[in-house]
Amino acid sequence: MNKLLWALFAAAAAFAPAPAPRAARPVLKAVNNGRGVAQKLRRSGVRLQAKAEPPRAAVVAQAAAAAVEDAEPTWFDTYTKVSGALTNLFPVWTVVFTLWALKDPSAFAWLTTKYFTAGLAILMLSMGITLAPKDFQRVATRPNAVLLNFALCYGMMPALGLTLGKMFALDPALVAGMVLVGSINGGQASNLCTFIANGNVALSVLMTTATTIGAIFMTPLLCKTFLGTVVPVDAAGIVVSTLQVVLAPILVGMTMNAKFPKVVKKITPVTPVIGMVSTCLLVAAAVGQVAEPILAAGLNLQLPVMLLHLVGGIVGYWGARALGFGETSSRTMAIETSMKSSAFGFLLAKLHFGAFAARVPSAVSVVWMALTGSSMAVAWRFMPVKPVKFDRKVKERFESVDLLTRAKKLFGKEK
Secondary structure, eight states, rough: HHHHHHHHHHHHHOOOOOOGGGHHHHHHHHHHOOOHHHEEHHHHHHHOOOSOOOOOHHHHHHHHHHHHHHSHHHHHHHHHHHHHHHHHHHHHHHHHHEEEEHHGGGGGTTOOOHHHHHHHHHHHHHHTTTOOOOHHHHHHHHHHHHHHHHHHIIIIIHHHHHHHHHHHHHHHHHHHHHHHHHHHHHOOOHHHHHHHHTHHHHHHHHHHHHHHHHHHHHHHHHHHHTTTTSBBHHHHHHHHHHHHIHHHHHHHHHHHHOOHHHHHHHGGGGGHHHHHHHHHHHHHHHHHTTTHHHHHHTTHHHHHHHHHHHHHHHHHHHHHHTTTTHHHHHHHHHOOOOOBHHHHHHHHHHHSOOOOGOOOHHHHHHOOOOOOOOHHHHHHSOOOOOOGGGGOSSTTTTOOOOOOHHHHHHTTTTO
16 A cells, blocks of 8 residues: 555656746746836846847747746745645545555544544635635625525435435435435535636635535534434534534634735645645545445445435536536536535534444545546546636626526526
8 A cells, every 4th residue: 555655646746747947936927017027037047138129028038938947946846746746636545545444444543533623624724714705705796606506505415315315225324324415515625626627716615615604504404404303413513513613714714814814825835735635534534434334335325325426416517507607617516516525524423423324424425525526527627618707807707697587497487
């Protein structure tokens, strides 16, 4: 297993795209600003070839090319190159850590509930430092896509989990686990998969944020409504855990972004790696704690969990298309609907569900969620879409879709 990990690290470093060297950045900044070009070129140590009044654009382009070629990559450039490649291989790491946990569950026995909770809080904090109050103001201007995703996340997905559990005649505790997976918020890994799929990353972050905050009241409500008579559920405990693991880290991150922007700017390049490592450890810990039930359940549990994420993605995409959303937003909708925060579901099942088996679907979901989302992302990456206006400007980032009128036309109530 160690040899496999080192081999994957080496492959990532070899095939990673090279970032622009730090020495060339003053040149590129000068090009973008369009002012003080000569001064910034002299400060960066770039020598221009003397010509008879050459065009400014030609001089800047030549200087930029020379700086890029001559400058040696710094340690930070190398780190950016390797970390970017490792982050893009997120689905691979998920599979590797899953297989590792199934083969040797004791390897992750040290990751107790206390550390598991801390790992989830770190993930939420890494998302919180990228947010600001203005992000929530953007949702208010064009909320249609976010509202539709919220309805799919907390309406369609819990019902789909319950239906699949009944269809496959699962035990009541496993059905409870299926409903729990459908009732939790969107996963942070969806933002990375949206980027790979050429989706709208800004919209993805806002959808994840909306469902994450919504989990504070929607997850306890849905669990109590669907499962109150099936298995013992501590709804009040779910509320407290959600506040501690979700809301508090996000508020801390937003406060840091507002009060200490320089500190956040310095630690931001490290957060993707921290998030990826935390996610892989959480996956392995969840799988390792229920490795025996996962292996014993076989296809009778694997298939409904896989269908939960796959059907959720299909409904998310075609539902958005039917209501008039564009290709970019529809891809984002599909990934956000399909990918759930399964590690958070596992923690809730472990802390607040009376039946041990209720946590098994969440552990299985951790794997299928990552595989389904990353598969959609990779497939769509090879199907490019033309950039549209709402992806370029903040005010036009979300299409103005009248959901009520579209729904009436779709179901034949209005011609």
